Amino acid sequence: MRAFLWVAALLFSLPVFASSRCDVDVPVEQVDLGQVSLAYQSIGRASDPALLLVMGLGGQLIHWPDEVVVALCQQGFRVIRYDNRDVGLSTWRQAPDNANLAFEVLRYKLGLPVSAPYSLTDMADDGLALMNALHVEQFHVLGVSMGGMIAQHMAAMAPQRVESLTLIMTSSGAEGLPAPSAALVQLLARRSAPNREVALQQQADLLAALGSPAVTDDRQMLLEQAAASYDRAFNPEGVKRQIMAILAEPSRVALLNQLRVPTLVVHGTADPLLPVMHGVHLAAHIRGSQLKLIPQMAHRFQEAFKAPLLAAVLPYLQSHREDTSHWAQIEPAATPNLL
Numbered sequence: 001m002r003a004f005l006w007v008a009a010l011l012f013s014l015p016v017f018a019s020s021r022c023d024v025d026v027p028v029e030q031v032d033l034g035q036v037s038l039a040y041q042s043i044g045r046a047s048d049p050a051l052l053l054v055m056g057l058g059g060q061l062i063h064w065p066d067e068v069v070v071a072l073c074q075q076g077f078r079v080i081r082y083d084n085r086d087v088g089l090s091t092w093r094q095a096p097d098n099a100n101l102a103f104e105v106l107r108y109k110l111g112l113p114v115s116a117p118y119s120l121t122d123m124a125d126d127g128l129a130l131m132n133a134l135h136v137e138q139f140h141v142l143g144v145s146m147g148g149m150i151a152q153h154m155a156a157m158a159p160q161r162v163e164s165l166t167l168i169m170t171s172s173g174a175e176g177l178p179a180p181s182a183a184l185v186q187l188l189a190r191r192s193a194p195n196r197e198v199a200l201q202q203q204a205d206l207l208a209a210l211g212s213p214a215v216t217d218d219r220q221m222l223l224e225q226a227a228a229s230y231d232r233a234f235n236p237e238g239v240k241r242q243i244m245a246i247l248a249e250p251s252r253v254a255l256l257n258q259l260r261v262p263t264l265v266v267h268g269t270a271d272p273l274l275p276v277m278h279g280v281h282l283a284a285h286i287r288g289s290q291l292k293l294i295p296q297m298a299h300r301f302q303e304a305f306k307a308p309l310l311a312a313v314l315p316y317l318q319s320h321r322e323d324t325s326h327w328a329q330i331e332p333a334a335t336p337n338l339l
Contacts, residue, residue: 021045022073024066028089031133038130039089040082044073049163049321050136051077054127054154056145056169057188057246058239060088060229065301071310072142075318080134084147085118085126086238092118101189101240108247116244120146123245124153128161140317142166145274145299146242149173152252155261164320165263165286166313169271169299171278172285174251178275184209188273189243191236199234200226212270212298212305256285263289264316266309268297290316 021044028039041061051072053064061081073079083090096117104114127150131139140163143151148170155162171177180188187206193199203226204219211217263286267279276293283291292312297305 022070022079024069028061030089031130033126033129033133035093036085036126037091037093038082038085038126040080040130042078042080042134043069044078046078048076048078050131050134050139051079051317052127052131052139052141053079053081054141054143054147054150055081055084056143056147057242058087058191059084059145059147060232062088062228062232063301065306068301068306068310071314072317075314076321077140077317080130080136080139082127082130083233084123084150084242086241087235088233092238092241099237099240099244101191101243104244104247105189114244114248116248117241118245120149120245120249121153121157123242124150124157127154128158131161137161138163140164140166140320142168142313142317143170144168145170146246149246149249149252152256152259155259156255159259159261162261164317165261166266166317167263167282168266168309168313169268169274169279169297170265170282171274172252172256172282173249174253174281177278177281180273180275184272191239193236196230199230203229207300210273210299211302212268212296212300214270214296215302215304217302253285256282257287259286260288261286262320264292264313265289266292266294266312268294268299268305270296270298273299 024043026041026043028041031038031040039061055061055063060083064081069079069081085092099117104116108114138161141151141154143149143166148167151165151167155165187209190202193202200223204222207222207225208217265279265283265286267276269276271278279293280291283289294305294308294312297309
């Protein structure tokens with residue numbers, strides 16, 4: 001309770017504390033990485049420990065709430081947020097013809113291999129390449145949803161660079177975990193729209209479905225959020241390719257069993273897309289990880305849950321901000337545990 005009250009006070013006081021050091025309106029910059037060009041923002045002092053934020057499916061860097069970014073920066077972090085390839089202002093230069101998402105979803109349901117133009121490992125490599133371009137050697141990683149899956153790969157691919165992991169509303173990808181409802185999956189896959197108005201209505205429907213049953217969303221607010229996303233960038237084909245990358249991903253349990261990195265797993269008890277057992281299972285397969293369950297939180301950064309979310313995340317990050325003695329490690333591969 002004390003941590004919650006402290007974070008609530010911090011949120012209400014952000015206009016007082018915020019300074020040019022944590023200005024979320026710094027310009028969005030581009031970095032050319034060959035196959036991809038990534039749009040990113042760097043908020044905070046370059047000398048501060050770096051915290052890389054990895055967004056989920058179809059999300060843009062603007063979907064990290066500004067007040068959350070400022071709160072992270074005020075903890076003494078250089079916060080770096082970016083658009084994943086194929087969404088927002090980032091690009092993927094080898095985009096093929098339209099992805100046949102319906103066909104790949106059918107294969108997935110039948111238990112057949114799914115073909116994807118790129119993998120979550122490729123997307124993890126994008127994030128590592130961004131940090132190379134910024135000359136950041138060690139850093140912390142916070143990933144949400146698909147971004148949490150990408151973050152798991154980052155720690156496995158660059159074990160001496162990742163100082164801590166924070167994994168929010170994400171999964172191990174193991175078979176047998178609870179699935180979302182068919183109606184929600186249908187909303188998630190509904191990415192084509194004939195015009196802006198239809199696209200905004202579809203996105204508002206999806207946002208509402210991903211929200212907590214304990215919160216009544218204002219429809220106009222959801223439409224305004226959808227409009228901000230649409231007007232900044234609208235790339236439904238890119239989102240389809242990201243969905244295919246998730247569907248093609250095998251279980252990460254064997255990878256997680258070998259990972260040795262300070263890890264915090266945060267999950268909502270009312271998550272409709274990745275039900276709470278996804279978070280419980282994920283934490284169970286990362287040795288030494290901490291698990292924080294937030295009652296009634298779902299699969300969105302809703303206003304009602306920002307304070308409890310920060311109350312879970314900020315103390316953990318602060319405890320590892322200056323600690324470089326527990327860099328991520330990968331143990332030698334043993335017989336994979338696929339349970």
